[in-house]
Amino acid sequence: MRKFLSVFFVSAFIALPVSSNANILEHDTSDPLYLLNTEELLSQTSVSYWNHMLRIGQGISYGMNQRLSIGANVHYQHHFNGDMDGFSAIDLGATYRMTRATDTESRVISDLVFGFKFGGSSHARTPYYADSTYYAGLRFGRQWAGMTLAATIKSSWVFDDERGMSFIDFIPEAYFRIAPDWRIGGGFTIRKATNRDPNTGDDYDQEWLNTKLVRQFGRTQYIGHIDYEFESDEIQFGGKLNIVF
Numbered sequence: 001m002r003k004f005l006s007v008f009f010v011s012a013f014i015a016l017p018v019s020s021n022a023n024i025l026e027h028d029t030s031d032p033l034y035l036l037n038t039e040e041l042l043s044q045t046s047v048s049y050w051n052h053m054l055r056i057g058q059g060i061s062y063g064m065n066q067r068l069s070i071g072a073n074v075h076y077q078h079h080f081n082g083d084m085d086g087f088s089a090i091d092l093g094a095t096y097r098m099t100r101a102t103d104t105e106s107r108v109i110s111d112l113v114f115g116f117k118f119g120g121s122s123h124a125r126t127p128y129y130a131d132s133t134y135y136a137g138l139r140f141g142r143q144w145a146g147m148t149l150a151a152t153i154k155s156s157w158v159f160d161d162e163r164g165m166s167f168i169d170f171i172p173e174a175y176f177r178i179a180p181d182w183r184i185g186g187g188f189t190i191r192k193a194t195n196r197d198p199n200t201g202d203d204y205d206q207e208w209l210n211t212k213l214v215r216q217f218g219r220t221q222y223i224g225h226i227d228y229e230f231e232s233d234e235i236q237f238g239g240k241l242n243i244v245f
Contacts, residue, residue, distance in 0.1 A: 009104070018064075032141060042059075046240045049236065049237060050237075060073070081152070095156050101143060115134075116134045118132045148174075149175075168195075169191050180216075182215060206229060207229065220240040224238075
């Protein structure tokens with residue numbers, strides 16, 4: 001896995017941009033460093049299948065100004081091989097842009113991300129969707145006309161009578177604008193948790209390989225994704241629809 005990571009990001013660094021048009025970034029909502037403009041509204045509809053569960057989600061985000069956006073999302077899941085049906089927690093979050101590309105000579109962008117999750121059906125809860133979860137993190141990277149390289153470090157604190165814990169996520173990403181209306185992206189989500197499942201003794205560590213293909217139509221994006229989890233040896237696949245109003 002480490003060898004694959006090295007090859008992946010070395011390839012990303014030597015890739016050449018395909019366009020010099022800065023406007024190509026304006027409504028590229030799948031870009032890891034995307035931030036809404038003032039008074040813009042982003043709708044994100046998703047559907048995915050993983051571990052015998054079909055999940056449907058809806059998120060809404062709003063650009064307060066050139067540095068701050070706020071948002072909320074909720075998911076419903078149907079378990080085909082068990083009783084883990086219901087709505088997951090409501091997620092309320094925000095992104096604050098601490099440094100923009102024009103603020104420094106290095107043109108590195110940095111964001112503060114934070115929020116909390118609450119509620120949801122007890123049948124749909126996991127450590128990620130427990131009674132309440134608070135999270136905060138730092139997202140940083142750089143954008144070019146043809147690609148974006150970014151990484152996120154996020155810590156979460158899960159409050160639950162049985163499965164209270166904390167965990168940290170490290171998420172490196174590479175995103176390529178391979179044509180005026182086509183993009184591809186890939187990355188990893190590496191999660192380390194402090195506790196184990198009290199019933200089985202299993203840990204909650206995860207290692208995800210994430211890939212996506214994006215088609216742009218003006219302010220709309222259609223995204224297909226396939227993700228592989230190394231700990232459970234399982235695959236998740238799905239699609240998303242992003243629309244900027």
